[in-house]
Amino acid sequence: MDYKIEPFTKPACAAIQAPGSKSITNRALLLAAMAGQKIKIFNPLVSRDSQIMAQCLKNLGFEIEEGENFISVSGSPKKSAKLFVGNAGTAARFLTAFVCAIKDGEFEFDSDEEMYKRPMRGLIEALEHLGAEFTFKKESFSFPFSVKTKGFSGGEISLDATQSSQILSAILMSQTLASSETSITLKGGTVSKPFVEMTVKMMRQFGFEVECPSNGKYIVKNSKTCKISSYTVETDATAASYPIALAAATSGAVLVKNFPREGLQGDVGFAQVMQKAGLVKCRRVGNDLLALKSEPSAEACEFDFNDISDTFLTFAAIAPLFGRTTKITGIAHTRKQESDRVEAMAREISKFAKKVEFDEDSITIFPYEKSELAQKISSPVKIETYKDHRIAMSHGVAGCADIFGGGKAWIEIRDPQCSSKTWPDFFKILEQSRKDSMKFKTVAIDGGAAVGKSSVSKECAKTLNYMHVDTGSHYRTIAYILLDKGIAPSLGEDAVSQALKGVEISTLIFGNSARMSVGGKEIEDSLIRTDKVNQNVSLFAAMPQVREFLKGYQRSMEGVAKEKNFAGLVMEGRDIGSVIFPNAEIKIFLDADEETRRKRRANEGISDSISKRDALDKNRKTAPLVRPEGSVLIDTSNMSKEEVIAKTLALIAEA
Ligand SMILES: Nc1ncnc2c1ncn2[C@@H]1O[C@H](COP(=O)(O)OP(=O)(O)OP(=O)(O)O)[C@@H](O)[C@H]1O
Numbered sequence: 216m217d218y219k220i221e222p223f224t225k226p227a228c229a230a231i232q233a234p235g236s237k238s239i240t241n242r243a244l245l246l247a248a249m250a251g252q253k254i255k256i257f258n259p260l261v262s263r264d265s266q267i268m269a270q271c272l273k274n275l276g277f278e279i280e281e282g283e284n285f286i287s288v289s290g291s292p293k294k295s296a297k298l299f300v301g302n303a304g305t306a307a308r309f310l311t312a313f314v315c316a317i318k319d320g321e322f323e324f325d326s327d328e329e330m331y332k333r334p335m336r337g338l339i340e341a342l343e344h345l346g347a348e349f350t351f352k353k354e355s356f357s358f359p360f361s362v363k364t365k366g367f368s369g370g371e372i373s374l375d376a377t378q379s380s381q382i383l384s385a386i387l388m389s390q391t392l393a394s395s396e397t398s399i400t401l402k403g404g405t406v407s408k409p410f411v412e413m414t415v416k417m418m419r420q421f422g423f424e425v426e427c428p429s430n431g432k433y434i435v436k437n438s439k440t441c442k443i444s445s446y447t448v449e450t451d452a453t454a455a456s457y458p459i460a461l462a463a464a465t466s467g468a469v470l471v472k473n474f475p476r477e478g479l480q481g482d483v484g485f486a487q488v489m490q491k492a493g494l495v496k497c498r499r500v501g502n503d504l505l506a507l508k509s510e511p512s513a514e515a516c517e518f519d520f521n522d523i524s525d526t527f528l529t530f531a532a533i534a535p536l537f538g539r540t541t542k543i544t545g546i547a548h549t550r551k552q553e554s555d556r557v558e559a560m561a562r563e564i565s566k567f568a569k570k571v572e573f574d575e576d577s578i579t580i581f582p583y584e585k586s587e588l589a590q591k592i593s594s595p596v597k598i599e600t601y602k603d604h605r606i607a608m609s610h611g612v613a614g615c616a617d618i619f620g621g622g623k624a625w626i627e628i629r630d631p632q633c634s635s636k637t638w639p640d641f642f643k644i645l646e647q648s649r650k651d652s653m654k655f656k657t658v659a660i661d662g663g664a665a666v667g668k669s670s671v672s673k674e675c676a677k678t679l680n681y682m683h684v685d686t687g688s689h690y691r692t693i694a695y696i697l698l699d700k701g702i703a704p705s706l707g708e709d710a711v712s713q714a715l716k717g718v719e720i721s722t723l724i725f726g727n728s729a730r731m732s733v734g735g736k737e738i739e740d741s742l743i744r745t746d747k748v749n750q751n752v753s754l755f756a757a758m759p760q761v762r763e764f765l766k767g768y769q770r771s772m773e774g775v776a777k778e779k780n781f782a783g784l785v786m787e788g789r790d791i792g793s794v795i796f797p798n799a800e801i802k803i804f805l806d807a808d809e810e811t812r813r814k815r816r817a818n819e820g821i822s823d824s825i826s827k828r829d830a831l832d833k834n835r836k837t838a839p840l841v842r843p844e845g846s847v848l849i850d851t852s853n854m855s856k857e858e859v860i861a862k863t864l865a866l867i868a869e870a
């Protein structure tokens with residue numbers, strides 16, 4: 216089945232939870248099988264690769280229990296079994312090494328045809344050296360085969376893991392079961408080192424001893440004691456590259472839920488590369504990562520993806536969207552993964568780029584000019600996926616860019632189901648994110664003077680293409696007009712009421728901001744932010760007649776924002792969440808201690824009667840300044856502006 220990607224006609228504004236890590240899940244399953252006691256694994260990835268691993272462990276005689284968001288492993292292995300590893304590189308390498316640790320065993324292995332061609336030689340040579348006897352059914356050193364096993368007794372191994380880091384990971388984990396210490400020396404290094412570091416760290420988390428005394432040398436002790444009884448799998452950092460790239464492709468904001476901290480997964484580094492490339496800004500918000508649109512420069516860029524090679528496809532697929540040449544190096548080893556990824560990506564990307572060049576280790580994408588891209592694509596680009604989940608998902612993200620401007624689909628993915636290898640409902644989630652981003656949301660931001668309402672509201676509106684309305688400026692404008700007419704608050708409500716009758720208000724739009732105008736004219740900031748206005752505005756704002764005069768106008772701003780095709784509305788003030796839009800999708804109450812606010816104003820060179828204004832605003836009878844019911848309180852006293860903006864955008868993305 217082919218699948219047309221519907222582009223995002225609004226900037227992405229969504230929260231996405233990527234699944235648990237495939238690499239961690241399959242390592243955890245194997246380490247649990249080696250633990251000698253029952254281990255419960257939480258948040259495992261449920262996908263073809265992990266199902267294959269779990270099924271193989273079952274065939275080996277382990278008891279596997281699958282429940283809501285957990286899988287447990289207990290028992291011990293049999294001496295013979297038939298194992299089918301599909302095209303799962305981790306299952307293929309890890310289980311081949313693992314069964315060789317079993318004394319007097321005999322095992323039969325088969326796989327998908329794609330796996331027949333993937334590198335096994337380095338691993339099998341090492342296992343033969345350790346005593347295993349392989350019989351190959353087709354090509355030497357390849358699937359399918361049978362193996363007679365003798366167990367491991369430790370000693371020295373010289374290992375060729377130049378073609379796949381999984382070969383080294385497999386040997387490292389399996390040697391835990393050897394009867395004495397094993398010393399491993401690499402012949403010629405390895406690729407994707409972060410995955411080896413992941414293996415070492417996870418072995419230690421399980422309580423298995425491994426030392427890395429120098430680069431290319433490892434010592435595994437025969438410590439069979441496992442320290443843990445449960446293990447929680449982190450969100451997959453490679454999968455998280457797709458929502459990060461989505462923020463760039465759609466010029467929006469995506470909250471990547473439970474984004475892993477640096478530690479186990481090298482692919483968390485993708486966020487930094489995207490940031491260096493100027494494609495997104497990344498901000499930590501608690502456990503999550505917020506990826507925000509950025510303005511990339513027009514200069515050609517080049518990045519070495521050797522350490523994060525699973526994410527090179529994500530970077531490559533969106534490169535044609537930004538009108539500048541992109542070179543990606545360090546990816547030779549990906550030619551022997553689920554597909555020849557360098558060649559496959561070059562072939563597919565060339566369908567929507569001016570030119571793509573590649574050699575053994577790199578790919579260079581020469582895009583069309585940004586303005587040319589839409590003209591060059593006359594009919595939807597059909598992307599072949601070569602049964603490679605990452606080719607499907609990376610192009611899925613590229614297809615979210617609205618290159619025609621009207622939401623016309625331009626990328627069609629062949630066999631999107633191949634994404635089930637690591638993210639079974641990826642395309643469903645992408646489509647849900649598009650729908651979420653289409654929802655018009657009203658954001659109410661309230662708080663006292665100088666808490667940061669304007670700074671935050673304006674920036675959020677700009678990022679999401681929402682319309683920004685500063686209702687404080689409405690009260691200031693009214694105060695200025697009345698004072699200009701010689702009406703002081705002391706003249707009383709009737710005089711104010713009378714004077715308001717002649718005031719005609721309408722709206723002017725400047726970029727993302729809607730400004731209230733009087734008699735069709737803009738009243739400039741310099742006129743409404745004077746000492747005189749500061750001293751009188753709260754007195755006018757306390758009058759029910761003034762509030763009633765502005766209430767209908769302020770509520771009408773939702774309609775204006777929709778009519779002007781803004782993606783949502785951010786309105787700031789004192790009573791937005793309590794009176795103007797009590798049903799707003801997001802209600803935020805900003806606060807900060809008085810000293811901080813006074814200093815912020817002083818930095819601007821403004822002397823403002825903050826506490827006096829706040830007291831008047833809080834104590835008036837009509838629409839006083841209160842924390843609205845259902846609002847999120849953010850105390851900004853010890854937060855930078857960027858942190859408050861990120862927190863607010865995260866709340867909007869999640870609403
Ligand atoms: N988190 C923050 N850290 C440091 N400075 C900040 C922060 N938030 C805002 N500021 C600064 O404080 C000043 C007041 O901010 P801002 O105008 O956004 O507040 P406000 O709530 O809209 O004020 P008012 O209601 O009086 O218009 C500005 O100079 C702004 O740059």
Ligand SMILES: Nc1ccn([C@H]2C[C@H](O)[C@@H](COP(=O)(O)O)O2)c(=O)n1
Nearest residue numbers: 686687690752753756788789790828
């Ligand atoms: N929704 C609102 C917005 C503002 N006011 C009053 C109270 C403030 O002191 C004054 C100026 O606002 P600022 O520019 O400081 O945001 O306007 C209000 O009563 N209700």
